[in-house]
Amino acid sequence: MSGDTARDAVGDYQYGFHDPENATIRFDKGLSEQVVRDISELKNEPEWMTEIRIKAYRRFIEMPMPTWGNCDMLNQIDFDAVTYFLRSSKGTENDWDDVPDDIKNTFERLGIPEAEQKWLGGVTAQYESEAVYHSIREDLEEQGVLFLDMDSGLREYPEIVKKYFATVVPASDNKFSALNTAVWSGGSFIYVPKGVHVAMPVQAYFRINAKNMGQFERTLIIADEGSSINYVEGCTAPTYSTESLHSAVVELIAMDGAKIRYSTVQNWSANVYNLVTKRGVAYADATIEWVDGNIGSKLTMKYPSVLLKGEGSHAEVISVAYAGKGQHQDAGAKVHHLAPNTTSNILSKSISKNGGRSSYRGMLQVTPKAHGCRSKVVCDALMLDSESQSDTYPTMEVGNSSADLEHEASVSKVSNDQLFYLMSRGHSEAEAMGMIVNGFFEPFTRELPMEYAVELNRLLELEMEGAIG
Amino acid sequence: MGDEVLSIDGLHVSVDGTEIIKGLSLTINIGEIHAIMGRNGAGKSTLANVVMGHPAYEITAGTIAFKGVDLDEMEVFERARAGMFLSFQYPASIPGVQVGTFLRKSVSSVRGNSAPSARDFRKELMGHMDSLNMDKSFLSRYVNDGFSGGEKKRLEILQMLLLNPSLALLDETDSGLDIDALRVVADGINSIAPEAGCLLITHYQRLLEHVKPDFVHVMIDGRIVRTGSAELAGELEAKGYDWLEA
Ligand SMILES: Nc1ncnc2c1ncn2[C@@H]1O[C@H](COP(=O)(O)OP(=O)(O)OP(=O)(O)O)[C@@H](O)[C@H]1O
Ligand SMILES: [Mg+2]
Numbered sequence: 110m111s112g113d114t115a116r117d118a119v120g121d122y123q124y125g126f127h128d129p130e131n132a133t134i135r136f137d138k139g140l141s142e143q144v145v146r147d148i149s150e151l152k153n154e155p156e157w158m159t160e161i162r163i164k165a166y167r168r169f170i171e172m173p174m175p176t177w178g179n180c181d182m183l184n185q186i187d188f189d190a191v192t193y194f195l196r197s198s199k200g201t202e203n204d205w206d207d208v209p210d211d212i213k214n215t216f217e218r219l220g221i222p223e224a225e226q227k228w229l230g231g232v233t234a235q236y237e238s239e240a241v242y243h244s245i246r247e248d249l250e251e252q253g254v255l256f257l258d259m260d261s262g263l264r265e266y267p268e269i270v271k272k273y274f275a276t277v278v279p280a281s282d283n284k285f286s287a288l289n290t291a292v293w294s295g296g297s298f299i300y301v302p303k304g305v306h307v308a309m310p311v312q313a314y315f316r317i318n319a320k321n322m323g324q325f326e327r328t329l330i331i332a333d334e335g336s337s338i339n340y341v342e343g344c345t346a347p348t349y350s351t352e353s354l355h356s357a358v359v360e361l362i363a364m365d366g367a368k369i370r371y372s373t374v375q376n377w378s379a380n381v382y383n384l385v386t387k388r389g390v391a392y393a394d395a396t397i398e399w400v401d402g403n404i405g406s407k408l409t410m411k412y413p414s415v416l417l418k419g420e421g422s423h424a425e426v427i428s429v430a431y432a433g434k435g436q437h438q439d440a441g442a443k444v445h446h447l448a449p450n451t452t453s454n455i456l457s458k459s460i461s462k463n464g465g466r467s468s469y470r471g472m473l474q475v476t477p478k479a480h481g482c483r484s485k486v487v488c489d490a491l492m493l494d495s496e497s498q499s500d501t502y503p504t505m506e507v508g509n510s511s512a513d514l515e516h517e518a519s520v521s522k523v524s525n526d527q528l529f530y531l532m533s534r535g536h537s538e539a540e541a542m543g544m545i546v547n548g549f550f551e552p553f554t555r556e557l558p559m560e561y562a563v564e565l566n567r568l569l570e571l572e573m574e575g576a577i578g
Numbered sequence: 579m580g581d582e583v584l585s586i587d588g589l590h591v592s593v594d595g596t597e598i599i600k601g602l603s604l605t606i607n608i609g610e611i612h613a614i615m616g617r618n619g620a621g622k623s624t625l626a627n628v629v630m631g632h633p634a635y636e637i638t639a640g641t642i643a644f645k646g647v648d649l650d651e652m653e654v655f656e657r658a659r660a661g662m663f664l665s666f667q668y669p670a671s672i673p674g675v676q677v678g679t680f681l682r683k684s685v686s687s688v689r690g691n692s693a694p695s696a697r698d699f700r701k702e703l704m705g706h707m708d709s710l711n712m713d714k715s716f717l718s719r720y721v722n723d724g725f726s727g728g729e730k731k732r733l734e735i736l737q738m739l740l741l742n743p744s745l746a747l748l749d750e751t752d753s754g755l756d757i758d759a760l761r762v763v764a765d766g767i768n769s770i771a772p773e774a775g776c777l778l779i780t781h782y783q784r785l786l787e788h789v790k791p792d793f794v795h796v797m798i799d800g801r802i803v804r805t806g807s808a809e810l811a812g813e814l815e816a817k818g819y820d821w822l823e824a
Binding site for chain 1: 627654672
């Protein structure tokens with residue numbers, strides 16, 4: 110790929126800088142049972158975790174590629190070209206000053222330590238395979254809130270991890286969850302004790318720096334009875350002309366009356382495969398909310414899902430996707446109403462531009478014993494030109510006739526009258542587009558913490574510049 | 579003769595191959611208020627849109643100049659920044675974009691370096707909203723989204739006051755306004771009029787009781803067929819348009 114084509118493919122990607130790779134440990138490319146064992150050994154893991162990894166590796170080898178999403182793109186992934194583990198620092202620091210300078214610079218350019226001081230309850234920053242920095246506010250710690258990177262979580266609270274790990278997303282769920290379970294590294298581990306409300310959001314920041322890197326973080330969040338937590342994650346990678354693979358698994362467990370909100374703004378550069386399995390289980394009267402934004406990546410396949418297992422539980426999935434040139438955002442939501450009087454709201458908004466493609470893939474299930482369920486699904490697509498593509502694949506399995514279900518879908522174009530109106534107020538075409546696009550995503554953006562909302566708006570405005578006219 | 583703000587000369591305009599404006603000339607000077615009246619479909623909005631640069635319309639002959647500069651090469655937003663303003667007959671709604679944000683951005687685009695500081699802007703905005711009897715809650719609503727007819731027109735006038743144009747094209751801004759609103763809109767127009775050229779498109783004499791036009795033009799089938807003083811408006815209201823037809 111020539112420099113120009115590379116730039117074309119990623120647009121004006123503002124996180125495209127990269128640092129020299131200073132790996133302290135780097136595995137050879139490619140995957141084998143030995144690589145899986147080596148990762149586990151390197152991390153000094155208990156035997157049972159090594160077992161889980163090995164089994165998962167075997168499942169990964171056996172399992173076929175998913176047949177949905179974008180099979181052409183999926184089949185381009187060269188698993189042998191991926192580096193499965195890369196350690197860039199000696200360990201996870203709790204003091205920002207102890208983080209290696211080059212890594213510190215990266216996160217400082219991304220605004221991480223400032224954000225922590227201003228509005229976060231805790232922060233973890235993952236660079237390549239492992240967390241390099243971690244902190245939590247003292248008051249949360251005193252209340253018994255556990256917030257660690259996943260590796261430390263396993264080391265320090267093996268009994269909790271053993272009890273819940275892979276119970277929501279089993280390794281065998283799909284090829285990529287099997288892969289993640291085999292080679293996982295990093296991610297967050299959170300436990301919120303009964304009745305504790307974590308008011309300030311806790312944030313994780315994921316950064317891939319190395320070429321051909323695979324990042325396989327694993328996140329497990331447990332909110333005990335009547336507790337609540339608001340977790341935010343952001344992702345970026347530098348711009349290389351070679352591809353990287355990000356394949357995470359996130360498991361949420363909301364006990365009776367608990368509430369978990371999980372917000373993501375994914376802005377990987379346009380050569381990252383982003384294949385993520387996110388699922389939560391909600392017990393009686395619990396709420397799980399996924400707030401999921403996909404702006405970057407080459408191919409994203411991600412369908413945050415909720416198992417409504419307890420009576421009266423509630424799921425909320427608000428997602429947006431932006432597909433520019435060469436990008437396919439295959440995103441959506443899955444909600445399984447497994448208990449009576451459960452409710453769900455799904456709002457999905459997508460924008461396609463410059464030949465990009467965005468797909469909504471949804472699953473709504475109501476089991477026979479789940480009486481009195483309500484669900485509303487709204488999918489809106491906005492097309493910015495005629496070469497772009499948008500499609501919807503909604504699936505409904507309704508086994509109980511008392512269910513009250515609504516489904517609305519719309520595809521719209523930016524109208525000339527809207528553009529003319531805004532331009533007559535002094536806004537260039539790109540600025541007018543930026544306003545319309547930000548307005549379209551507003552129902553999503555207003556759910557984000559302020560800093561993320563501002564950043565997302567700015568990003569979309571930048572996206573609208575250039576390729577117009 | 580004062581300074582020319584708008585000069586239209588021998589204008590012909592088509593949309594999708596159909597000619598709508600069929601030879602129209604008009605000159606507006608600073609400080610002048612012109613009214614255009616005419617039947618539905620006569621081409622009044624087309625004229626206003628074409629002057630502002632709507633891309634759907636094709637100018638097949640003639641010229642339009644703003645302050646002596648030919649508008650042919652000027653983009654819509656450049657016209658706005660140069661001091662032209664159109665109050666729409668049917669303002670578009672922009673879901674998700676809050677009025678407050680939109681106004682602030684518009685003011686900084688149009689007024690550029692001389693845009694007020696955040697604090698002065700706020701002061702200015704509050705002053706105008708008070709005079710237009712607009713509640714502060716408008717600022718957090720989405721632009722024209724779910725607005726009543728009269729609310730949309732007030733928002734148009736609010737924008738006009740903030741952007742302070744030297745040419746204001748007001749397309750049926752009086753339609754759908756209640757009596758109080760008509761008065762505040764008229765006050766708004768009168769406040770910018772001495773420093774600007776105004777073109778009022780209207781069906782009713784009642785606005786012209788509050789805003790005294792220097793000229794009234796009658797438009798029929800894409801042409802100006804009669805130009806008179808303010809009294810012509812009253813005559814039209816009484817007699818209709820038939821008597822003017824060739
Ligand atoms: N974009 C367009 N496409 C097709 N026809 C158009 C378009 N714009 C205007 N026309 C036609 O041109 C003619 C003049 O329309 P215009 O809106 O200028 O009338 P008007 O004088 O403003 O009428 P009214 O008093 O009802 O507002 C009408 O027949 C209208 O249907
Ligand atoms: Mg009209």
